[in-house]
Amino acid sequence: MFRITITIALGLSLVAALPAQSAESDDFNPGHIISDAEFYDSDSMTAGDVQAFLEDINPACTPGPDGTPCLQDYREDTPNTPARSGCLAHTGRAGELASTVIADVARECGINPKVFVALLQKEQGLVTASGSLLTAQRYERATGLSCPDGPDGVAICDPAHGGFYKQVRGAGERYNDYRDKPSVYRLYRPGQSWDIAYSPDRSCGTGTVFIENMATTLLYTYTPYQPNQAALDNLYGSGDACSTYGNRNFWRNYSDWFGTPASQTCIDSGTCQFYLVNDWTTAHATLGLRITNAPAGTPLAGTWRAGTPESVGVQSGTTLYFRTSHDSGPADISFRYGRAGDDLYIGDWDGDGVDTPAVRRGNTWFMTNTMGETTADITFRFGRAGDQVLIGDWDGDGRDSPAVRRGNRMYQTNHFTGGNAEHEYNYGRATDAVIVGDWDGNGLDTLGVRRSNTYYLKNSTTGGPADIVMGYGRALDEVVVGDWDGSGTDTLGVYRP
Structure with a gap:
């Protein structure tokens, strides 16, 4: 679900999208990456809003050498999907725009569409990818769903979950399952301290993190690594051999594009x-x-x-x-x-x-x-x-x-x-x-x-x-x-x- 091997490509593709006011590493809290209220704000963007954002963030995008389209132009036939895992049923459509898929799944699964935008960038760099960085494989693995890292750092993906719609919808269903099935997904539950690894390489060690809220639990269950200090010290680049970037990049891109994701609400503080x-x-x-x-x-x-x-x-x-x-x-x-x-x-x-x-x-x-x-x-x-x-x-x-x-x-x-x-x-x-x-x-x-x-x-x-x-x-x-x-x-x- 997390791919270390694309870090350099993601870094290159982000240069044109950096905001005038960028994220500050001192603001990153590993125990509260995004607030519950922000994570579940499923009405924050319409399909039109998502489309406008994709066009504005990557206005000079050109298709890949093999004709793979930019994210704002990508279309896919979506299938009828039954209600499951806390998500409403989806009525399939021919030639559905990526922005519409994002907004549909957000509404159906009760998750902020901004979460899916940040996830697509974190996993495959699709939001800002252009030219040679656009490939069919990136859409096939759009959210990294069922693509865990293999022992050599190369993702091993389940073809049953391949394709843009299946990846976005599957991520929404998986987030809901993580939340609603604590007997199955027992790690990183909120209100507890957990030893969270910095890397799949065990020799890189772990750091203790007190998880403050459910949305942060979901991010770690999806991507079970935290950034080390080297990754935070070079927030827009690479750290060291023990650095991973998934949850760092999710937080950084969300902060840059939509404002701080971890603002406290009365749900988060229990008040x-x-x-x-x-x-x-x-x-x-x-x-x-x-x-x-x-x-x-x-x-x-x-x-x-x-x-x-x-x-x-x-x-x-x-x-x-x-x-x-x-x-x-x-x-x-x-x-x-x-x-x-x-x-x-x-x-x-x-x-x-x-x-x-x-x-x-x-x-x-x-x-x-x-x-x-x-x-x-x-x-x-x-x-x-x-x-x-x-x-x-x-x-x-x-x-x-x-x-x-x-x-x-x-x-x-x-x-x-x-x-x-x-x-x-x-x-x-x-x-x-x-x-x-x-x-x-x-x-x-x-x-x-x-x-x-x-x-x-x-x-x-x-x-x-x-x-x-x-x-x-x-x-x-x-x-x-x-x-x-x-x-x-x-x-x-x-x-x-």
Whole structure:
């Protein structure tokens, strides 16, 4: 996966691409090469952005002597690929540009397209290669996937993974496998110190590195060497006989082209209030934020303003704090609603796409349809004073309504007029903690139960075995549920005030 033998060629090909402000070796931290937030920012570039970058970084590129095209001009027929290893399915296309492949795989696998650009340069120099440096073999081995170094330093590649699309998609799948299968990929896990080699030559020794975050774990699992001091002292050239350059060059090129990859976020430092995921295949948070002016309280989730993504909030006393984006900052909306001792619930009561609060006193409900309004628009009675209440869109009409739970028996209604429940069924155990969401994107909310940090989700309002089972977070976390990425499917978040 890492090729020492192309170092000189990479160094030559980079000369025209060096920025006015280049990376500084003192900024390289072997335990935090790239932040998790940066690594998983899959929306950072569109296919058009990637294409423009490739054209701008290598404007004088000429094809190879055998006609091998420049990266910005390279096209390949891509195959249909099933969903696997945390990546969505890919629909094959004829003559797909390399920039489109990069953007597609980034979106499908939930990884920053900049990561793939830096990887392509680190492994085969394709971003800046021109003329005689462009060969068909470099595209065949584009990301170094399944190309480990042999005993003579020459890569031994698996032809089953050959080709540009297979290399990029395979790298995305492999990164996700490294993250999601710790029992298989046990080395370099975050929060631990590891002895990491400087070279495949064992006589070159190792250095102890404390791995600070998951993204850095993935880089070392892909390329299990760190740069020695000689490689860092000559950041844009060669070191000594024990120098390797893969992770150094990844960091250097990323820094030169896109800015520092290792900026700290609340995910990296563990200081977020909320840790959110966008799918049911990984237990690693991809979004994290703090509502900086919200004291500790009860976590909330909803769409607080038309045209904004579903996000989070905090109730502290009778004051509500809502953040309309997924980055940290003070509340975008804050107001008081209800009285001390009221039970607060959030829902889209009128189907306008915006969630607003309701409070329950005994079995009487007071709902508002206007964010920031303190007067109830709807008042009705439903259930008993001691019932556990759950909110969801049970019939797919775009409006939320309440259900009550007694033991493991559910009573649901689709309106606000009170009276008897319209649907009853048993689900889970009486001691389960229950969550509500649209787990399969069909427009209907259904139930899930949480036992410790394991979730069992059902895609229908019936009893029976779970359709989805997943572990996430810690047993004592408070949970929020929302459609954070606008995909139509609700996923998890946890709250750690």
